[in-house]
Amino acid sequence: MASITAxxxxxxxxxxxAGMMDCKKALTETxxxxxxxxxxxxxxxxxMAAKKAGRVAAxxxxxxxxxxxxxxxxxxxxxxxxxxxxxxxxxFVKAVSGLALASDGSIDALAAAAxxxxxxxxxxxxxxxxxxxxxxxxxxxxxxxxxxxxVVVPYVHGALGEGIGKIGVIVALESGGDTAQLxxxxxxxxxxxxxxxxxxxxxxDIDEGSLARERDILTEQARASGRPEExxxxxxxxxxxxxxxxxxLLEQVFVIDNESKVSKVLETASKDLGSPVALKGFVRFALGEGIxxxxxxxxxxxxxxxxx
Numbered sequence: 001m002a003s004i005t006a007x008x009x010x011x012x013x014x015x016x017x018a019g020m021m022d023c024k025k026a027l028t029e030t031x032x033x034x035x036x037x038x039x040x041x042x043x044x045x046x047x048m049a050a051k052k053a054g055r056v057a058a059x060x061x062x063x064x065x066x067x068x069x070x071x072x073x074x075x076x077x078x079x080x081x082x083x084x085x086x087x088x089x090x091x092f093v094k095a096v097s098g099l100a101l102a103s104d105g106s107i108d109a110l111a112a113a114a115x116x117x118x119x120x121x122x123x124x125x126x127x128x129x130x131x132x133x134x135x136x137x138x139x140x141x142x143x144x145x146x147x148x149x150x151v152v153v154p155y156v157h158g159a160l161g162e163g164i165g166k167i168g169v170i171v172a173l174e175s176g177g178d179t180a181q182l183x184x185x186x187x188x189x190x191x192x193x194x195x196x197x198x199x200x201x202x203x204x205d206i207d208e209g210s211l212a213r214e215r216d217i218l219t220e221q222a223r224a225s226g227r228p229e230e231x232x233x234x235x236x237x238x239x240x241x242x243x244x245x246x247x248x249l250l251e252q253v254f255v256i257d258n259e260s261k262v263s264k265v266l267e268t269a270s271k272d273l274g275s276p277v278a279l280k281g282f283v284r285f286a287l288g289e290g291i292x293x294x295x296x297x298x299x300x301x302x303x304x305x306x307x308x
Contacts, residue, residue: 002032012037039213043220058288060084060137062168063097064154071152071170072100072144073283074110076126077291079135084160089137092129093164096122100142110142143283145172150280151179153186157194166287169193172280177273185269185277188256193284198249201279206247214243249282 004027012023012034018041026044030036060077061084076093083089095116103110111123118125122139130137145152150173158166169190173182200206215236222235244251250263260268262279270277 004028004032008032016041039217042217058291060287061090061093061160061164062166062285062287063093064156064163064168064170065097065101066152066154066170067101069150069152070101070144070146071154072097072142073168073170073285074100074142075140075285075287077138077140077288083133083135086133088129089133090161090164092125096139097163101144103142103144105143107139107142111139141285145170145281145283147172147174147280149176150174151182151186153183153190155187155190155194167194169282169284171282173277174280175273175275175277177275177277181273189262192255192262193249193282195255196252197284198252199247200249201281202250203244203248215240
């Protein structure tokens with residue numbers, strides 16, 4: 001049996017928002033496995049993990065760029081929001097965004113690319129920037145999309161400048177239709193993605209592991225109602241449809257009209273343009289999502305400074 005420490009209980013409480021005693025019991029039931037404990041709490045209806053899982057916990061900028069029918073998104077992290085407003089840092093993010101078009105989503109390839117107007121690589125330039133500004137930074141992730149015919153449309157929410165901000169989205173629409181109309185449609189869909197936070201394009205894209213995990217949690221939740229198994233099965237299927245609407249873009253209600261599903265919006269656009277419109281993919285980066293920010297205690301910090 002694993003030792004259930006106060007630190008472990010606090011970690012689970014921070015992730016889920018559940019009570020301290022509930023967290024301790026969950027960890028005891030799962031032999032100290034935090035991820036299994038999250039599921040245990042969700043099954044008991046005690047967890048806020050799903051709502052907190054994507055919270056922003058780091059600073060820096062997301063950069064977005066589109067060149068022709070290709071687009072890329074990058075995230076560069078820094079310690080403080082103050083650095084995100086630094087001209088040199090913003091210039092670095094913009095330059096790296098352009099280089100990401102050729103990196104095919106590989107952060108290693110991007111770090112090794114030659115930085116414009118210098119004899120340094122991107123990674124070396126970042127090191128130079130850290131030394132110049134005096135704050136730790138990290139080239140965290142990148143992704144790119146392209147279509148043979150159609151458009152790749154960018155959108156930045158909370159923009160601090162051209163192509164840089166807190167949330168970056170690119171949407172790839174494959175079609176032979178009018179480019180201007182596709183751009184307008186793509187902008188609306190990108191705004192929807194920024195707000196609705198889908199994880200997949202379609203239900204068929206949901207990985208089996210995520211689906212099995214959700215089905216297991218929903219089944220345990222339904223069983224807690226004491227209903228017969230045949231009723232439980234129907235309850236689970238109904239709740240899975242709700243899950244699909246939360247994570248699959250084509251199943252979501254379009255935030256622009258708050259009425260049509262995104263799949264229906266594309267179907268209507270195909271008729272209006274006289275050419276099929278296929279949503280080939282999207283990328284959505286929210287600054288700092290999934291990164292735990294260290295908690296600072298001012299009293300401890302002052303005491304440490306005095307002691308040092």
